[in-house]
Amino acid sequence: MLTALFCLMSGSVSAYQPEGAPADPHATSSPDGHDGDHAGDDHAGLDHHPHVGEPEGEVKPFDPKDWRLDLSIYSFVVFLLLLAALTKFAWGPIVTALDEREENIRKNIEDAEVARIRAEEMLAAHAAKLDAVQDEVREILAEARRDAEHTKSEILASALKESELTKNRGIEEINRARDQALDELFRTISTQVTDATEHVIGRALNEEDRNRLIDESLAQLSKI
Template identity: 40%
Template sequence: MRGLVWLAICAIALTVGGAGDAYAAAAEGDHGHHDLGHGNASAMLEDPSEFRTDLAVYTFVVFLLLLAILGKFAWPKISVALLEREKRIEANIAAAEAKHEESKRLLAAHEAKLASAAAEVRALLEEARRDAESTKDEIIAEARAGARAERDRAVREIELASDHALKNIAETSANLAIELAGTVIRESINPAKQQELVRSALSKLNASNN
């Protein structure tokens, strides 16, 4: 590519040089024929606005030649380079879009996992709450059942103790009554002796209850 650029520069330089040589030769020829009008000829040669057909044709031909050379040797390489650059840009855009889509997919999957984890945590918390409620109810039920059983046992023990005490009182009362009756039968007692026997029986009854 650089060689083609240098070739174009050299061609332009040759074109300018050739045009200058042709312009100088034409000036010398005109100088011989117009020696008497040297002032007018010099003014005409130095006028930059003068149009020279031969120089224009020469420049145009060289330009077309240079354009043909560049079109044959440089433009295919330039076209290939531009096409490759366009393909690289398209590939980069496609890769960026693919990465963007992959990022969106990964983000959606991550959000779905987070939502699933949150739902699982809520389910575990709800299950733990239900288990706690059930355990609390079971503990309360067991405590109430234990309290009822303890109360029933205490009532039974009290009833047994009461029955036993009443039985002892009855037995003691019967024994005292029998003993008192035997004493009354065996001996004749006066009222004072009778009171003493009653007090003695009551003392024995109290002692047996204690």
């Protein structure tokens, strides 16, 4: 389609050549089949030497008198066709590609936003778990301290109780040993006093005298 439009534009440019333009002098041929050999020889100097006052390669300026309505309409139609072709075959794919790129960029931005939100949620969840673990650790440490204090109190109470029991047993044993010693001492003293009294008075004491003498001796010892 684009090639055909370019061909049409080329044709329009060719059609713009002014009427009555001189033909190529080398395109004429002689009747005998020779391509202007003699004519070329006769006019060789004219072909290779420009006329005086006409610069070689000079572009002819545009003359408003040469303007043609049909050529303008034809060129305008060709321009519209070219514009339509470009719109369909070039602008459309470009716009589609730009839309697809914009959609991909928008999707990437949305995916990045979703990933950011998900990362923030995961970070918040991990932070909450970390706080929970720290709270649990603090609770465990507090419970361990409470258990240690309770165990310490129990150990101290048990030690105090055991020491009190040991002290009481020692006191009881001391009192019992003292009582035994005193009983033994009283028996020994009463026997010695009785023997001494009998030896002094020269006769044996009866049970009543013996008990009275023992009571008097114990009374004197208790005063000491």
